Amino acid sequence: DNPRLDAAASLLFVSGKPRQVLLNTLSAHMVALDPLDQKSLKEALRYATKRHCGETLCVASEINGSGKTSYILKEIGLRQARGDAIAYRRVAYHESSTAGTLVDRLSRFNGIRTANAFHMHIGHIIPANANTCLFELLIIGVLKNEASCDVYARSRRDVYYLEIPNSSKDKTASALRFCRLLPTERLRCDDASFSYVVPIFRNPPLNTDIRLQLQPFSTDPMVYTVLFLKAFKERKFQAAGGGFDPSWNPNLSQAPEPAEAFRLLREFTENKRMPGDAPSFLIFDNFCRFMKPVFLGMDPDYGYEILKPVVIQNLQGLEGLRHAFCSMLIATCKDFALRAVPRGRQFGRVGTLASELRERKAGGGGDE
Numbered sequence: 001d002n003p004r005l006d007a008a009a010s011l012l013f014v015s016g017k018p019r020q021v022l023l024n025t026l027s028a029h030m031v032a033l034d035p036l037d038q039k040s041l042k043e044a045l046r047y048a049t050k051r052h053c054g055e056t057l058c059v060a061s062e063i064n065g066s067g068k069t070s071y072i073l074k075e076i077g078l079r080q081a082r083g084d085a086i087a088y089r090r091v092a093y094h095e096s097s098t099a100g101t102l103v104d105r106l107s108r109f110n111g112i113r114t115a116n117a118f119h120m121h122i123g124h125i126i127p128a129n130a131n132t133c134l135f136e137l138l139i140i141g142v143l144k145n146e147a148s149c150d151v152y153a154r155s156r157r158d159v160y161y162l163e164i165p166n167s168s169k170d171k172t173a174s175a176l177r178f179c180r181l182l183p184t185e186r187l188r189c190d191d192a193s194f195s196y197v198v199p200i201f202r203n204p205p206l207n208t209d210i211r212l213q214l215q216p217f218s219t220d221p222m223v224y225t226v227l228f229l230k231a232f233k234e235r236k237f238q239a240a241g242g243g244f245d246p247s248w249n250p251n252l253s254q255a256p257e258p259a260e261a262f263r264l265l266r267e268f269t270e271n272k273r274m275p276g277d278a279p280s281f282l283i284f285d286n287f288c289r290f291m292k293p294v295f296l297g298m299d300p301d302y303g304y305e306i307l308k309p310v311v312i313q314n315l316q317g318l319e320g321l322r323h324a325f326c327s328m329l330i331a332t333c334k335d336f337a338l339r340a341v342p343r344g345r346q347f348g349r350v351g352t353l354a355s356e357l358r359e360r361k362a363g364g365g366g367d368e
Helices: 021-028 038-053 068-081 097-106 130-140 168-175 221-233 259-271 279-300 319-336 353-362
Strands: 057-059 086-093 115-122 142-145 151-152 159-163 186-189 199-201 209-213
Touching: 038 130, 057 068, 057 319, 068 086, 068 115, 068 159, 068 168, 068 186, 086 097, 097 130, 097 142, 115 142, 130 142, 209 221, 221 259, 221 279, 221 319, 259 279, 259 319
Parallel strands: 057 159, 057 186, 086 115, 115 159
Antiparallel strands: 142 151, 199 209
16 A cells, blocks of 8 residues: 555545536536535435544434433443443533633543543533534544644544533524534433433542443432322322222332333423423422422331321321322422423513513513
8 A cells, every 4th residue: 555645635526416527527617516405414424423533413302301411421321331431521512612612621631541422511602603613523523722723633432422402492503503414312301211210420520430220219219209109199198098008118119110100290290380381301300309308208117207107097087187298298399390480581581670660561560
């Protein structure tokens, strides 16, 4: 092999006109080439990331709270569980980021023998040159800090996961035109995607090694909450009802199937004021984190004496206390989990105090 030929540049034609003779066209001073369609561009980038540049995947979702971060952590955790020598790295990319700051962040991991799995957390507001910067990094494979002349070269061993943010009318996702051409995994919050698997960092504060908790334990907030919700729905706490079960114990119960757990969480966190509102894993998680500490008070082993089944069934006239208390706890924690900025103002609005007061006056509203 001739080393000089190996170092020679290649000429690649990515477009052309029907019945165009290449050699004759090159004799002219101008060559009219039509742009590639979006489908061809996606296929070309999919091939490039698979064979030449290095694995790259965008992770998007229909709404906030659909588990994008959790999905990325689980994917990297699965790689590590298979024995891949790869380290998790989280890199933020937001409004104030530049090619220089990105080079500085990525260069910290140069010289490390293991491959890197970069989780690029993209903010809702992106810099003006975001598409150019990401194209140079992910496809060209070279990013330059113009201020210091430092250069970062992407390694083919490294994997990049780009977390695409949700914003009003998908403005950020639309602005990331380059990312729309990359291989993309679009997530939904439904029973098919619900899972008990929990990614846990083994080595805080470095947080490079991820362990996947595959077996659902009753001590996990989500499993513990789902067990109580199922028992409540089956009226196991109603001493005067036919479903009463004084021997029921969450610590000895088996976790429901993921699909059933999803339906229970969906039912007990549904916003009645907004029928048809899409479920959210973020709401599920917040709800379960609120519920577990309060459900511990009803635990047959660790709870309050007054709420233990043996005591309740001997209290005349208070047979339904445990069931009523559980209903109150669920309603309270649901209220905490669903509290959020009103939908019309989720993404903010620029205005003065005077205009706010004028709008209130015009709408007939006053100060609370």
